Amino acid sequence: MNTVQKVAVITGASRGIGAALVTAYRNLGYAVVATARSLDESDDSGVLTVRGDVAERGVGARVVDAAMARFGRIDTLVNNAGIFISKPFTDYTDEDFDAVVGVNLRGFFEISRSAVTAMLDTDGGGHVVNVSTSLVDYASSQLISALASLTKGGLNAVTKELAIEYATRGIRVNTVALGVIRTSMHPAASYETLSATHPLGRMGEIDDVVQAILYLENAPFVTGEILHVDGGQSAGR
Structure with missing residues (x-):
């Protein structure tokens, strides 16, 4: 009987989707390392919290x-x-570029590089899940998003590359590409307008994302997948 406890690392874990994923993975029996810029210590001995901005050099490795x-x-x-x-594209500043690229790309690169190194030394391989957006595939005049498309498009591409690079070494790599999810990022006054951007006629819920990620976690024959969780946005209108 294998009694080894598995371990999940979750970035952006202080609220919303990240906080819900901490709970979900604990319910699966995983220990969890939760990281975010602002994060309180956990009373749960199975949760280690690490404060840090993944955009900063060295934080992912730490x-x-x-x-x-x-x-x-x-x-x-x-x-x-x-x-x-x-x-609008021409209104983006250098500071905007540095902020978005820092978290969405550098944050991915550094912590993933270190985590994959650790997984290569772990019996049973591992799993990397990225969070992207359907705007990469389905540009919208209602949600202008050049920097999101630039950076999250990179995540979609590297998902497939890494899935192939590490397929024979037991490491799977997948992505969930999201529509608009009901989180604190969006003011309540915008919900009706944002709901109309999805063919299903509603915003996504945090649990929709959590369940998609748990599906990927429990699907050992799935790798290199860009799983759209977007109420039909990527299928068309």
Whole structure:
């Protein structure tokens, strides 16, 4: 009987989707390393919180080192942290670019590089899940998003590359591409308008995202998948 406890690392874990994923993975029996810029210590001995901005050089490696020191292994990494800034393309500033690229790309790169290194030393391989957006495939005049498309499009592409690169070494890589999800990012006054952007006629809920990620977690024959969780946006209108 295998009694080894699996370990998940979740970025952007202080609220919304990230916080819900911490609970979901604990319910699966995983220990969890939760990281975000602002995060309180947990009373749960199975949850290690590590404060840090994944956009900063060295933070991703520090999170992975903390996970290994506390739990001795990493089985899953969920790259949930992300920044979305909606502006006309010519209105973006250098600061906007640095912020979005820092979290969405550098944050992914550094923590994933360290986590995959740890997974290669773990019996049973591992799983990386990225959080992207359907706007990469389905541009919308209602949600202008050049920097999101630029950076999240990169995540979609690298998902497939890494899935192939590590397929024979037991590491799966997948992505969930989201529509508009009902979180604190969106004011309540915008819900009706945002709901209309989805063919299903509603915004996504946090649990819709959590259940999609748990599906990928429990689907050992699925890798390199861009799973759209977008109320039909990517299928067309």
